[in-house]
Amino acid sequence: MKIASWNVNSIKARLHHVKDWLESEKPDVLLMQELKGLDFPADEFEALGYKSHAVPQKAYNGVAIVSRHEFKVINEALPGNDNDEQARYIEVDINGTRIIGIYAPNGNPVATEKF
Template sequence: MKIATWNVNSVRQRQPHVTRWLEINSPDLLLLQEIKCETRAFPAESFSSLGYESVAVGQKAYNGVAILSRLPFTVTQRHLPGLELPETGEHQARYVEVEAGGITVGNLYLPNGNSGGADGYAAKLAWMDALTAHARTLLAAETDFILAGDYNVCPTDDDMAPGIMGADDALVRPETRERFRALQWLGLTDAVRAVTPRGSVYTFWDYQAGCWPRDRGLRIDHAMLSPRVAERLLDAVPDRAVRDEVQPSDHVPMVVTLR
């Protein structure tokens, strides 16, 4: 079973890239983040022609998540449980979850936390706390699951090029890393580090300052596996070649292969 996650930074702009990647790699599920379109504008028909049915949770111009699947699936969540609704009664489009192939697959786009001052960072931490609580609920129900997507977290200094970010960046602040470790302390496995325990394994390179040609990247796209799913893990690796394409996303697909 092959499950991939990819922040595409606008699905309409990157639709040819996604189509080409699907044709070459044929994952069972592809989790997309930052689709940047309303749900009704998601190009489901173009992916359906490739054999993928989809569910999208979008909003105009920002955020947005979607799951494409070759397997039959049931939608189990369209937002992250436990987060309070804002006054508008609407959630930011940052989470969608399905059950497919006997595994619950949560696709997440975690807030960056660097905008909005103290309130923006507090919202990031609250989101991470809700994610941990949801993982705890799934574990208590003995559910096999994967929580994958753009976490906007560099878990350790090994997950970023030296000197690329200051210590006050929301992606590396101690409170951020503590909450990522909280998922591990629950018993979840960081798929990439289970396969490659040390060294640079990047999933994101900024468009600025020659980050891609200089390989000054970050590992911020993760797949966290529940215990029985972790036992099935064969590989977890980013597809770096995609970053060399014309007008690419600043992220590349990260592919998890299970036996």
């Protein structure tokens, strides 16, 4: 299984690049970080043969998975922090394989909103 990860730094701004890359490289799974928006273009990925699931957040953060395989979402929050509202984690199961996508903060102090 070919699995890739990409910090897209705004799916809206990079959608064309992501689609081109998916068409040329044809990974089984792509995990994306820093979606930076609430509207995830699932239909664009479906047209390329990918199922998707996003954990979006307005303005910053946000993670997603697109996969050529059916998957089951296991978790959308960092383990041990069920009240996490930062949209930084997605965990799925694909045919018995657990795949985790995570966006780690950029080093802002813990007390800041963006941590």
